[in-house]
Structures are given as C-alpha cells and as structure tokens.
Amino acid sequence: MSAHPKEATEDELAPTETQGYKVGQSKTVAELAALDQEDESLQRWKASLGLGPNAAAGGSKKVILKTLFLSSPTLSKDISVTIKEGVEYSVGITFTVENEIVSGLRFLQVVKRSGITVDKTEAMLGSYGPQEASYTKVFASEESPSGMLARSGTYNVRSRVTDDDKQVWLDFEWGFKLAKEW
Template sequence: MSDHKIDESADDLAPTATSGYKVGAKKTVEELAQLDAADESLKKWKESLGLKGQAAGPADDPRKVVVLALALEVDGRSDVVVDLSTPDAIKALENQNMTIKEGVEYRLKVKFKVQHDVISGLKYLHVVKRKGIKVDKMEEMLGSYGPAADPYEKKFLTEEAPSGMLARGHYVVKSRFVDDDNHCHLEWTWVSAASLCL
C-alpha cells in the first residue's frame, strides 16, 4: 500500500508525460466552489466533479483516494473481484492467484472513493512481467473527481488475454493509482496466470 510522491526515474510504472501539459495550481474544494461563479463553462465543470463547497470524508482518514476494489469482467460469468479496501486485504493478494483463460476478452473495472479534495487526472497503471521480463504495460486515464459520499466506478477498455503455449504461465503484475500531481495513492503487486480454462 502506498501514499507518496513517486520518483519517475528508473520506474516501470511512471505515467506517460504529455508534452506541453502543465498541471494547474492546486486549489481547495472551497476555493474551487467559489471560483468564477459567473463563468458558465467553469460552473458545468465544477458540477461534473460534484463540487458543493464541502470536502467529504472522515477526519480520521487522510487518504484522498480510497480504492475499494478492482474487478475482472468477462461476459457470461460473474466478476472476479479483488478487494483493495484495507491494508490486510492488499497483503492477502500476495498469496492469491488470478487466473485468466487464454484468448478470452475481458475488461478491468475499478471502484473507488474520493474524499477531502479534488483529484485531477487520476490514472491506473500496471506493468506485467514474466520471469522478470516486462511483457505488457497498461495506462488507463480515470479522470478528475471531486469528493463524494458515494463511490465512483470506472470500466476500462476491453482487452484480450494472451493465448498459445508461450503465453501460458505465471505473471507478476505491479499496479499503481497516481494523479496529475504525481502522487501515488495506492501501489501493490499481485500474481496472474494464463491457462486453458477459467
């Protein structure tokens, strides 16, 4: 589990930098709620974030992004849900193995809460390695969100699991949630396997 700034040098999970993009100055929820009340486009943007002038979230939990679960969605079967809501649940992932049928189409979806502050440019990244060699990297933009009592859910694009004899085996996946400020909200490692059956 993690909640820190990341060092992009020599990091497999560093997010892609967009040339010319500069992150704006950080503002509190209260400042954003009062900002340019007469600007119609800004008003619509603030409404899309659900800003109402308050920073929802329990005072005893300083996290700004609370990732609750990551799920694997495959047509015709129930979702495989990975609990990420507590440090103990994340620790338990070290001993679990998520198996994906080779060649099957699937997609990931994430459920998370935002509290205390606006999160800009939240991304999910993962690097997949087999026998220590990087075989895949995924970067999925989740978007910008304001604090809210109810969790958000985001579905990723459909992917196809690798297939064939060479694709079978165990993979180590390192995952991270990071925002535009390069703040890591959660990082963990898990094990996946490609096999003939699901």
C-alpha cells in the first residue's frame, strides 16, 4: 500500500544509522541498581539518577509525550496553527519516562508542502531514566519561510519519537499555514 503523496514515508522517518554503533545490552533499573554494591560513591551517583536500592520497576518501559510546542520570542500567547513568516522559532517536547530506562531517544520530523519535502529535522534527545518529573527538550532555532509563495499553501508535518530499540513512542500528523502575522 502506498502512502498518500502528502504524507511522510517510512523511509523519511527512519532515524539515521551511525556506522559502527551497536546498541548495548538492555538492563532493567533493578539490575543496574544491583551492580557495584561495594562502591559507595557509585551508589550515590546511581541514586541521584533514580537507580538506588529502592528502584524497583513497576512495569514495562514507557515514554509519555506531554506536549509538543512551538516557541518564538515574537509569539503571542493566543495561537492557532499559524506561523508568522520570516520569524525565528523553535520546536520542543515535554515527556516523561516510566518504569525503565529508555536509551537513544530521537525526534524526527518531516515537513511537506504539496507533497514535496521542504524540511526534515532529526534530533537526538538522549537516554533517560524513569522519574515523575517531566523532561523538556527544545530543538535548534529555525527561520520560517517568507514571501507570497510560502504563504500560499498548507504545510503537512509528521512527527515521530523513537528509541535505540526502534520502538515508536509517538507518531502523528499535523499541519500549519504561514501568514504575515501571528
């Protein structure tokens, strides 16, 4: 089955592979907490990461997206999915990790206009341990296109978050338009 011409394909949303990189063996939070019990300083460091002796996993690994946001110094608080042309902006996400460590978390995003890819973002988020507090990551600033041609259509976006195990934690489509004003 072929993808709709405006949608990002699976190939476009596949993370870049680093030649020679091999994903390490996964260990549970409990297994990591049990390592090197005799090293007091290492145990303190692991406790600061949430890997202390009481770090019992309560289920399977989960990444929960809380928000995907757009920020700009000129952005008004009342925003729909319209981006002001020629303005600098950043995309960011807020998420939590539950139960086990997630390694190699990545954000991928493909922007298309009239079925043609006009932008692709791939950002490494890193590895995260489980905790109640949310993590927030803001990506590098970009400048939105400007001019009459840039304002003449709708931009289709597909955003995805994956990890080293190729688990897809988020995959959704959205869109925006460009305008002279917010």
